[in-house]
Amino acid sequence: MPKVIDEEKRRERIAEAVWNIAAEQGLDHATIRAVAAECDLSVGSIQHSFRTQEELKCFAMELVVQRVITRLNAPRELPNHESDKTIAIAELLMETLPLDAEREKEARIWASFSTAALTDEKLGAYSRQMNDALERFCLECMRELNAPKASEEDSDIRLEATHLHCLLDGLTLALLIDPSTKRRQEVERIVRDFIEQCARGV
Amino acid sequence: MPKVIDEEKRRERIAEAVWNIAAEQGLDHATIRAVAAECDLSVGSIQHSFRTQEELKCFAMELVVQRVITRLNAPRELPNHESDKTIAIAELLMETLPLDAEREKEARIWASFSTAALTDEKLGAYSRQMNDALERFCLECMRELNAPKASEEDSDIRLEATHLHCLLDGLTLALLIDPSTKRRQEVERIVRDFIEQCARGV
DNA sequence: TGTATTTTATTACATGTGTATTATAACCAA
DNA sequence: TTGGTTATAATACACATGTAATAAAATACA
Numbered sequence: 256m257p258k259v260i261d262e263e264k265r266r267e268r269i270a271e272a273v274w275n276i277a278a279e280q281g282l283d284h285a286t287i288r289a290v291a292a293e294c295d296l297s298v299g300s301i302q303h304s305f306r307t308q309e310e311l312k313c314f315a316m317e318l319v320v321q322r323v324i325t326r327l328n329a330p331r332e333l334p335n336h337e338s339d340k341t342i343a344i345a346e347l348l349m350e351t352l353p354l355d356a357e358r359e360k361e362a363r364i365w366a367s368f369s370t371a372a373l374t375d376e377k378l379g380a381y382s383r384q385m386n387d388a389l390e391r392f393c394l395e396c397m398r399e400l401n402a403p404k405a406s407e408e409d410s411d412i413r414l415e416a417t418h419l420h421c422l423l424d425g426l427t428l429a430l431l432i433d434p435s436t437k438r439r440q441e442v443e444r445i446v447r448d449f450i451e452q453c454a455r456g457v
Numbered sequence: 458m459p460k461v462i463d464e465e466k467r468r469e470r471i472a473e474a475v476w477n478i479a480a481e482q483g484l485d486h487a488t489i490r491a492v493a494a495e496c497d498l499s500v501g502s503i504q505h506s507f508r509t510q511e512e513l514k515c516f517a518m519e520l521v522v523q524r525v526i527t528r529l530n531a532p533r534e535l536p537n538h539e540s541d542k543t544i545a546i547a548e549l550l551m552e553t554l555p556l557d558a559e560r561e562k563e564a565r566i567w568a569s570f571s572t573a574a575l576t577d578e579k580l581g582a583y584s585r586q587m588n589d590a591l592e593r594f595c596l597e598c599m600r601e602l603n604a605p606k607a608s609e610e611d612s613d614i615r616l617e618a619t620h621l622h623c624l625l626d627g628l629t630l631a632l633l634i635d636p637s638t639k640r641r642q643e644v645e646r647i648v649r650d651f652i653e654q655c656a657r658g659v
Numbered sequence: 660t661g662t663a664t665t666t667t668a669t670t671a672c673a674t675g676t677g678t679a680t681t682a683t684a685a686c687c688a689a
Numbered sequence: 690t691t692g693g694t695t696a697t698a699a700t701a702c703a704c705a706t707g708t709a710a711t712a713a714a715a716t717a718c719a
Binding site (some may be wrong): 279280281363366371382417424425433444445448 | 481482483485486565568569571572573574575576577581584585588616619620622623624625626627628630631633634635643644646647650651
């Protein structure tokens, strides 16, 4: 019998090396050799886990989507008190933004993959999956905000969820381009104001 | 005396070839040879106009910024009547979105360049220039909307302009990922609602 | 027309890249 | 220990790429 390794863990370790390179140098720098060096493996070992580079890139992107979706679906409990809940939701949403170094790295990873997905049909599906998940998450948040009133049409809430979702994407981009403290404060203020406005049901 | 060509036009023609490839296959596919083929020139001609590939990419990105800024700064006249003006501004803003094939291509070009700018310091400056220009444009729009009231603080208007700007970026991304008619209609509705809300000064 | 000068085209070359191949090393069961 | 199986490593190879070098063509003025 051969040496036995946890093949799934190995694949994830390699995928994370792709992430690092994508965040720091762009996805196109994630060559087999660069990835091998990044995760301290030989080219042969990478090839053992992934037959082709395309397979590796797909897996690396799929894993991003998986992890983010898992996090978005994590069980949460929101405060009962209405104004506390509003604040909690705003903070929940801000956790998706690159307001600290770790999230910034994630956002850079995602930016490189989703741009690649625009011209790579194989990756496009993951892009759409992520989009759907974020939209659902925003929709849940909006439902929570509107729950006590139940005054709005469902289609209106869906539209506001899409608005929120796109706003978050745009804020993410803005923070990647300008991660200054000033910008971060503006972004936090925008999210809070928007959520409060939604809660007031304007 | 040598053959005389319009060197500036030539450079722009080459840059536009880079754009085409970036939109269709991604910026990393814009190799010297691919660009030469795209604009029906030899590799030597490209080299005559651009010493290195880096120089070419910078020029190509700079030209995008230049053209967009020129368009944003184009003189416009808005209707005097208030509600007409609101509608006009909404339509003005929607012209920046990839709601038709031509704008979609532009957005894809910009997406590939701005993502590359995240990991390429040389390109980062253009990214920030474009951002500033869009933000100024949004600010002008917000000022127009708020002109008749003059009730808001300037800092609030600036924040709303940033909100608008980020929203537009996010909507652009959403349309690139899903350019369906349904999505387009949602996007148009979101812009109109948001602008109306701003006009009402909520 | 001839020629100087620049544009264009071709080629060459070093390096990077994906991947197949091969050889070695590591491991578990008998 | 030994044998068989698999993981790892190293190498080979065809091809793409950026760029330099060189040759050829084209043009405006004398």
